[in-house]
Amino acid sequence: MTKVLSFKFENTDEDTVLVLPCVDGVGLDQLVADFEEAAGYRDPAGGYGGIIPSHRFFGPLRSYFLGQEEPVTGDEQGEIYLLSCECGEVGCWPLIAHVRLHPDKVIWDGFSQPHRPNRNYESFGPFVFERTQYEKAVETLVRYDDL
Numbered sequence: 001m002t003k004v005l006s007f008k009f010e011n012t013d014e015d016t017v018l019v020l021p022c023v024d025g026v027g028l029d030q031l032v033a034d035f036e037e038a039a040g041y042r043d044p045a046g047g048y049g050g051i052i053p054s055h056r057f058f059g060p061l062r063s064y065f066l067g068q069e070e071p072v073t074g075d076e077q078g079e080i081y082l083l084s085c086e087c088g089e090v091g092c093w094p095l096i097a098h099v100r101l102h103p104d105k106v107i108w109d110g111f112s113q114p115h116r117p118n119r120n121y122e123s124f125g126p127f128v129f130e131r132t133q134y135e136k137a138v139e140t141l142v143r144y145d146d147l
Helices: 028-038 061-065 131-146
Strands: 005-011 017-023 079-085 095-101 105-112 127-130
Touching (some): 005 131
Antiparallel strands (some): 005 017, 105 127
């Protein structure tokens, strides 16, 4: 069953915009916090926030969310930060995923929390998006970022 991607934008101050991916209208931060809590990961569970593009050069956001920029920690193409710490820093407490492009769909899978390598996220996701809808959501993000 395909999901719907959207983004929530929040001004953290006059010049800083936080970008939170949402799946079927629910913030990814809440989805992963609920997963971690249910899995017994309470050291801590949650603590995530959206990414702040002005705090880190992700590359062009269009190609970043299509998994076409350099991998963020490893060497596997498509590896991106989807969430940062609630403080806004990806190096502090990120959620990493892999973006896999197919002709008619985009898949997020391979989730990890690099500061807790023993956590198993295999049953979190995968999230499958219809590619056209996904690309339209990313275009909305790009237009917002250009303002």
